[in-house]
Amino acid sequence: MGNDYYSDKIINLISGAIAKAIIPLALNSQVVRRLSKTVLIIYFSKSGKTQKMADQIIKGAEVAGAYAILKRVEDCTLEDLIGVDGLVIGSPTYYSNIAWQIKKFLDETVLAFYAKGGSLRNKVCGCFTSTGAYNDGKECLRTLELALGVALKMKFVPGVILESKDIDEDNLSSCYDFGQKIAKELADNTTF
Numbered sequence: 459m460g461n462d463y464y465s466d467k468i469i470n471l472i473s474g475a476i477a478k479a480i481i482p483l484a485l486n487s488q489v490v491r492r493l494s495k496t497v498l499i500i501y502f503s504k505s506g507k508t509q510k511m512a513d514q515i516i517k518g519a520e521v522a523g524a525y526a527i528l529k530r531v532e533d534c535t536l537e538d539l540i541g542v543d544g545l546v547i548g549s550p551t552y553y554s555n556i557a558w559q560i561k562k563f564l565d566e567t568v569l570a571f572y573a574k575g576g577s578l579r580n581k582v583c584g585c586f587t588s589t590g591a592y593n594d595g596k597e598c599l600r601t602l603e604l605a606l607g608v609a610l611k612m613k614f615v616p617g618v619i620l621e622s623k624d625i626d627e628d629n630l631s632s633c634y635d636f637g638q639k640i641a642k643e644l645a646d647n648t649t650f
């Protein structure tokens with residue numbers, strides 16, 4: 459057995475290890491992205507409750523087959539809207555309304571996306587909010603429904619409210635279910 463035998467073995471081992479590392483990565487990114495519908499989940503959160511909702515929504519959406527991207531609204535640019543099949547927006551309820559960071563995104567980033575020829579028409583949308591009080595949050599969701607569903611003519615999936623000071627399994631499971639619902643709507647949506 460010469461040196462060639464050992465060098466072939468080493469090359470086989472290395473290429474096997476590289477393939478093992480690269481194939482799942484490729485499957486997780488480009489291939490999955492091309493085969494699945496993409497949903498962008500954007501949220502603002504100061505003390506973390508809306509963020510916890512977003513974390514569950516993305517889990518539910520991914521389990522149900524969507525390619526989901528999660529972004530803080532402060533980090534969102536109009537490029538993030540390119541190519542998405544769905545958009546979900548989350549905001550804490552502030553004075554029964556959306557936080558200004560979300561309004562800024564709608565007024566500036568979405569507008570800039572449209573000014574460059576982009577459109578969200580007929581794409582799937584949804585929204586979510588966390589509140590400090592019971593029986594609040596509806597107006598916040600309604601504002602998002604009016605912006606996304608009515609003004610931008612997206613297909614609106616009724617949103618979810620986390621109405622409590624504390625987060626528990628029950629209200630988080632409604633977020634997970636909401637993520638699954640969004641993924642299902644995306645899969646069924648063939649109108650664009």
Ligand SMILES: Cc1cc2nc3c(=O)[nH]c(=O)nc-3n(C[C@H](O)[C@H](O)[C@H](O)COP(=O)(O)O)c2cc1C
Pocket residue numbers: 502503504505506507508509550551552553554555588589590591592594595
């Ligand atoms: C400026 C401000 C205004 C708020 N207004 C309301 C309100 O009108 N109704 C309500 O139920 N909670 C209100 N809250 C409480 C937040 O909605 C609540 O704490 C929320 O869960 C925070 O979300 P976050 O943890 O993602 O930041 C307000 C909080 C702040 C800071």
